[in-house]
Amino acid sequence: MSAPLHPDDLAAAADPGRLQLAFGQLLPLVLEQQGTLLSVKDAASGRYVHVNRAMAEWLGVPAAEIPGRSDGELLDATLATALRAAEQTALGQPGVWSSEHRFEWRGARHDFSVLRAVVGPDDQGRRLLCSVWRDQSQQRHKDTQLRNALEQLEEQQRANEQLRRELQDQSLRDTATGLYTRAHFEDQLRREVDLSTREHREFAMVLIALDAPTERVRALGAPAQGRILEAVGRLLRGNTRAMDASCRLDEGSFAVLLSGVGLATAHSRMEGLRRQCATQIVVLDGQELGFTVAMGVASFPHTALTQDDLMSACEAALKEAQRRGGNHVTLASIRFDPA
Numbered sequence: 001m002s003a004p005l006h007p008d009d010l011a012a013a014a015d016p017g018r019l020q021l022a023f024g025q026l027l028p029l030v031l032e033q034q035g036t037l038l039s040v041k042d043a044a045s046g047r048y049v050h051v052n053r054a055m056a057e058w059l060g061v062p063a064a065e066i067p068g069r070s071d072g073e074l075l076d077a078t079l080a081t082a083l084r085a086a087e088q089t090a091l092g093q094p095g096v097w098s099s100e101h102r103f104e105w106r107g108a109r110h111d112f113s114v115l116r117a118v119v120g121p122d123d124q125g126r127r128l129l130c131s132v133w134r135d136q137s138q139q140r141h142k143d144t145q146l147r148n149a150l151e152q153l154e155e156q157q158r159a160n161e162q163l164r165r166e167l168q169d170q171s172l173r174d175t176a177t178g179l180y181t182r183a184h185f186e187d188q189l190r191r192e193v194d195l196s197t198r199e200h201r202e203f204a205m206v207l208i209a210l211d212a213p214t215e216r217v218r219a220l221g222a223p224a225q226g227r228i229l230e231a232v233g234r235l236l237r238g239n240t241r242a243m244d245a246s247c248r249l250d251e252g253s254f255a256v257l258l259s260g261v262g263l264a265t266a267h268s269r270m271e272g273l274r275r276q277c278a279t280q281i282v283v284l285d286g287q288e289l290g291f292t293v294a295m296g297v298a299s300f301p302h303t304a305l306t307q308d309d310l311m312s313a314c315e316a317a318l319k320e321a322q323r324r325g326g327n328h329v330t331l332a333s334i335r336f337d338p339a
Contacts, residue, residue, distance in 0.1 A: 037133035042126050043091055043118055046070050046084055049128060058133075060106065079103055087129055090116035100136075111137040174248040176226060177233025185247035185255050192245075192257055193307050196300055203259050204266030204299045205310055207318040208236075210252040211292045211326035224284050228291045231282045239273045255314075263299040263331060270295050270329050278327055294321035298332035 037055040041048055048066045056063035059074050071080035082101070090097035096117045103110055113134050120127040172184045180188070192203050210228070217224045229248075236246040236254060245257040258266050274295060282289040296317030304310035313332035321330040 035135075037112075037131075037135075039131045039133070041087070041129045041131070043087075043120070043129040044127065046087065046129075049126075055133070058105075075105075079105065086114070087116065087131075091118060091129065109137060110135055111140055174233075176229045177236075177248050177254075179233050179236060179254065180245060180247040182247060182249050185245060185249065185257070188245040188247075188257055189307060189310075192259060193300060193310075201260055202262050202299050202302060203257060204261045204263060204297060205314050206256040206258070206266060206270055206298075207249075207296045207314045208232075208254040208256065209294050209318060209322065211294055211322075214290055216287060217289055217291070220284055220287070220289070224289055227282050227284050228289060231280050231291070232277070232293070235273060235276055235280065239269065239276070261299075263297065263302055263334070266297050266299065267329060267331055270297055274327065274329050292327035294318060294326045295329040296321055296332065297329060302334050303332040 035054055037058055038050075038052040039048060039055050040050040047068055047070045051059070051063055051066050053063060056066060059066065061069075061074060066074070071083050074080075075083070082103075086099050086101070090099070096115050099114050099116070101110070101112045101114060113136050115132045117130050118127055119130055122128055172180055174181055189205070195201075196203050210232070213225070213228075217228065232254065233246075233248070236256065240246050240256060240258070243259045245259075247255045249255055256270075258269070261269075274293060277291060277293045280291070282291070296314045296319070298304060298310055298313040298317055300310050303313045317330045317332040321328040324330070
């Protein structure tokens with residue numbers, strides 16, 4: 001049994017003329033199956049010598065009637081002029097020349113990638129311009145659809161992530177005030193202590209308590225108390241920055257962490273907030289409600305060196321503000337270390 005021939009041996013054994021003929025017969029069939037348009041023109045005159053069935057169908061003329069005619073006779077003037085200009089460019093280029101054509105023809109939008117090459121002369125002494133046209137419209141449409149689908153997927157992922165954050169955020173917020181819960185406050189306080197310890201910077205902590213309700217608020221009961229809580233939450237959110245943390249600790253007490261803020265600045269800001277609370281107009285069923293708050297302000301590390309000591313200093317300052325009758329801001333004592 002003889003061994004199979006190597007491709008190089010086959011190529012050497014084959015007649016070059018017969019190989020060229022075989023490829024010349026095979027290539028149009030391959031292009032036909034792919035739906036690719038093929039045309040051969042007289043390079044000098046621009047008139048068709050041959051077209052395949054796909055090109056004839058695209059031109060809308062029987063293939064037998066196309067040889068000898070030019071684009072000017074088959075297409076509109078603007079398109080024919082543009083194609084002839086591209087062909088003249090290809091005639092001046094060595095090898096295969098690639099170009100793209102986008103236009104509307106017979107009610108459809110086309111996006112062709114065209115390869116042009118000059119061959120010959122043929123047996124009549126003519127130079128021939130061979131063109132292979134491949135319509136990219138469908139592929140580009142698929143690419144656009146894929147890109148749009150990916151963009152929609154990314155948008156959906158962003159929306160899902162936003163929803164996840166919102167749900168997570170809601171689980172950390174008090175429904176009555178919109179402020180963070182005590183659990184979040186304690187976690188944020190630990191982070192702030194760690195950050196300030198590492199970077200040697202201060203921050204302030206404020207404890208806030210609603211003063212005893214007025215007789216009108218007590219008479220109106222829970223709805224009035226709920227309206228006041230809404231007002232407190234709104235004021236705290238409006239008077240703190242994104243880097244700060246405003247929290248509701250329990251029924252009538254709150255806490256604020258002021259990142260990177262010293263004792264004096266914290267006192268000034270909280271004094272402004274106290275005045276806003278005292279003058280805030282809150283109405284329920286046509287009746288105006290009033291409320292005031294007491295505040296205790298401490299700072300890390302000036303009034304305390306540990307988280308527990310900071311909380312104790314804040315609580316002591318708050319009790320002093322309440323002892324003074326409420327509607328007051330009291331500073332914690334600054335820690336003194338003897339040399």
